[in-house]
Amino acid sequence: MARIQVVEIQSPAKSKEFIGFPWTVYPDNSAWVPPIRKQVQDMLNTDKHPFYKTNEIKAWMAKDANGKPLARLAAIFPKEGKGFAKF
Numbered sequence: 001m002a003r004i005q006v007v008e009i010q011s012p013a014k015s016k017e018f019i020g021f022p023w024t025v026y027p028d029n030s031a032w033v034p035p036i037r038k039q040v041q042d043m044l045n046t047d048k049h050p051f052y053k054t055n056e057i058k059a060w061m062a063k064d065a066n067g068k069p070l071a072r073l074a075a076i077f078p079k080e081g082k083g084f085a086k087f
Contacts, residue, residue, distance in 0.1 A: 002064060002065065003064070003065045004062050004063070004064065004070065005062070005063045005064075005065070005067075006060050006061070006062050006063075006073075007060060007061050007062075007063060008058065008059070008060050009059040009060060009061065014061070015041075015044070015059075017061060017069065018044075018059055018061055018072050019037060019040050019041060019044065020037075021061070021069055021071075021072045022034065022035075024069065044057070044059075054078060054079055055076055055077065055078050055079060056076070056077055056078075056079055057074055057075070057076045058074065058075045059072065059073065059074045059075075060072070060073045060074075061073075
């Protein structure tokens with residue numbers, strides 16, 4: 001059985017890997033229109049993007065036993081007492 005490791009994104013280097021993952025999946029797909037990396041970086045910047053005043057994000061990369069990225073995952077949820085959803 002193949003082992004899958006899930007690594008939380010907590011550093012700038014891992015964030016860069018998280019953002020760049022789609023480029024490793026679709027390098028030869030002429031139908032894929034990649035997003036502008038800077039816009040993705042800005043969208044995920046929890047210090048500057050206004051979305052994160054009332055919401056939080058946790059992100060992970062799933063990797064195989066050799067460390068090759070397999071998938072990226074993210075959970076976005078409202079901060080306690082903020083927004084319309086209360087968990």
